[in-house]
Amino acid sequence: MKALILVGGFGTRLRPLTLSVPKPLVDFGNKPMILHQIEALKAIGVTEVVLAINYQPEVMLNFLKDFETKLGIKISCSQETEPLGTAGPLALARDKLIDDSGEPFFVLNSDVISEYPLNQMIAFHKSHGGEASIMVTKVDEPSKYGVVVMEESTGQVEKFVEKPKVFVGNKINAGIYLLNPSVLDRIELKPTSIEKETFPKIASEKLLYAMVLPGFWMDIGQPKDYITGLRLYLDSLRRNEPSKLATGLHIVGNVLVHESAKIGEGCLIGPDVAIGPGCVVESGVRLSRCTVMRGVRIKKHACISSSIIGWHSTVGQWARVENMTILGEDVHVCDEVYSNGGVVLPHKEIKASILKPEIVM
Numbered sequence: 001m002k003a004l005i006l007v008g009g010f011g012t013r014l015r016p017l018t019l020s021v022p023k024p025l026v027d028f029g030n031k032p033m034i035l036h037q038i039e040a041l042k043a044i045g046v047t048e049v050v051l052a053i054n055y056q057p058e059v060m061l062n063f064l065k066d067f068e069t070k071l072g073i074k075i076s077c078s079q080e081t082e083p084l085g086t087a088g089p090l091a092l093a094r095d096k097l098i099d100d101s102g103e104p105f106f107v108l109n110s111d112v113i114s115e116y117p118l119n120q121m122i123a124f125h126k127s128h129g130g131e132a133s134i135m136v137t138k139v140d141e142p143s144k145y146g147v148v149v150m151e152e153s154t155g156q157v158e159k160f161v162e163k164p165k166v167f168v169g170n171k172i173n174a175g176i177y178l179l180n181p182s183v184l185d186r187i188e189l190k191p192t193s194i195e196k197e198t199f200p201k202i203a204s205e206k207l208l209y210a211m212v213l214p215g216f217w218m219d220i221g222q223p224k225d226y227i228t229g230l231r232l233y234l235d236s237l238r239r240n241e242p243s244k245l246a247t248g249l250h251i252v253g254n255v256l257v258h259e260s261a262k263i264g265e266g267c268l269i270g271p272d273v274a275i276g277p278g279c280v281v282e283s284g285v286r287l288s289r290c291t292v293m294r295g296v297r298i299k300k301h302a303c304i305s306s307s308i309i310g311w312h313s314t315v316g317q318w319a320r321v322e323n324m325t326i327l328g329e330d331v332h333v334c335d336e337v338y339s340n341g342g343v344v345l346p347h348k349e350i351k352a353s354i355l356k357p358e359i360v361m
Contacts, residue, residue: 003106016328040116052089087194109175115215131207
């Protein structure tokens with residue numbers, strides 16, 4: 001089986017982290033976002049993953065070469081010269097996706113994090129005999145999204161309603177698809193939307209089916225949702241692989257700590273924290289609802305909540321970092337500085353407090 005991951009563009013909503021690496025390589029739960037998907041695909045027998053990309057393909061490929069060997073899966077790029085939307089990239093990668101087997105192929109949106117129940121999706125796809133299957137997820141505020149209206153018992157999709165003003169349903173497209181090769185015959189090589197053009201057409205022929213995604217789902221393409229996604233991901237680890245989570249007197253709730261990280265005396269860590277490789281957390285530090293990426297040093301008695309600390313940054317003694325502060329790569333927050341929602345570009349030193357959310361260049 002093959003899979004296409006829609007990697008797309010610049011990841012502007014996750015800046016300043018995406019100023020250092022392409023968005024799919026930003027760490028989430030101590031590994032690059034895209035690796036969660038590639039590992040899930042490999043686990044169910046996918047042999048080749050194609051990345052549809054229009055930005056920095058060499059950075060992506062150099063990075064993923066290591067994982068090709070480790071995971072034993074072929075990874076290649078299909079590069080757009082102009083943005084092709086969400087369907088155009090399938091037409092561009094047509095030759096890589098089609099072989100003689102006639103097997104369906106997966107398409108995943110690279111921002112989506114979930115439990116990836118791909119085996120169940122294959123069984124569902126085979127059972128309904130349609131042309132395409134999509135995952136849908138239930139949300140509390142469907143008016144922000146495109147809603148999928150479907151026949152509950154069979155999963156047959158009737159129509160899509162974009163940002164509905166009145167309630168038509170609470171299921172939205174979860175960005176995980178399983179498509180027969182014949183779907184590629186419907187897509188032209190030009191900027192096209194799979195959600196607004198291709199799928200409605202298949203639905204009108206009653207060949208599109210939707211499966212409700214079990215477990216959690218989050219689009220982690222922006223900071224607030226990234227932090228929420230981390231909580232849901234760690235919850236899911238607690239249910240499915242609790243041995244991966246940290247334990248101890250200084251741990252509260254779900255915490256993921258890389259084995260190479262060092263944590264000092266008298267810290268209180270959690271809930272919903274990920275601490276990456278090579279991090280040093282000195283004594284008396286308080287961490288909650290945050291991600292601390294590779295090579296970060298957090299000095300004594302600092303307090304960090306609801307924030308993302310980028311690679312190789314430093315947070316000084318008695319500093320306080322909170323309210324969706326995002327530190328880019330190699331940012332140094334001086335001792336006793338307060339950051340209230342500061343978004344700090346890479347390689348900066350912060351000597352004065354940031355009292356209200358702002359971008360520091």
